Amino acid sequence: MSKQITPTSIFLLEWLGGMVGLLGLGYLYIGRTQEGLIRLVWWIIWLVMAYILIYLLPFRVLAVCFCVPLHGAIQILVPFWLANRLKKEVADSR
Numbered sequence: 001m002s003k004q005i006t007p008t009s010i011f012l013l014e015w016l017g018g019m020v021g022l023l024g025l026g027y028l029y030i031g032r033t034q035e036g037l038i039r040l041v042w043w044i045i046w047l048v049m050a051y052i053l054i055y056l057l058p059f060r061v062l063a064v065c066f067c068v069p070l071h072g073a074i075q076i077l078v079p080f081w082l083a084n085r086l087k088k089e090v091a092d093s094r
Helices: 007-019 025-029 033-056 060-092
Strands: none
Touching: 007 025, 007 060, 025 033, 025 060, 033 060
16 A cells, blocks of 8 residues: 555644654655755754753843744744745656
8 A cells, every 4th residue: 555645644644743843754755765864864963963052051031022022033033935846856757
């Protein structure tokens, strides 16, 4: 039985996975394992570094006013951008 891969399902998997810290799931799902693992590892490294900088920053006001909103935007927009790119690649390859 072959699995049905739709661009929308890949988009949702990549975007929602990226928002919870697992960017690269869409690539793993379609069989692009190396790209998926690279994105997954780098995204986890980015998240750990961002959380360390935000929570260990001596100037809490700076962290709350600048770093937290910036990190929130990055954690939403980067997965959305990459998921949209992957969706277009899959749709074009059909």
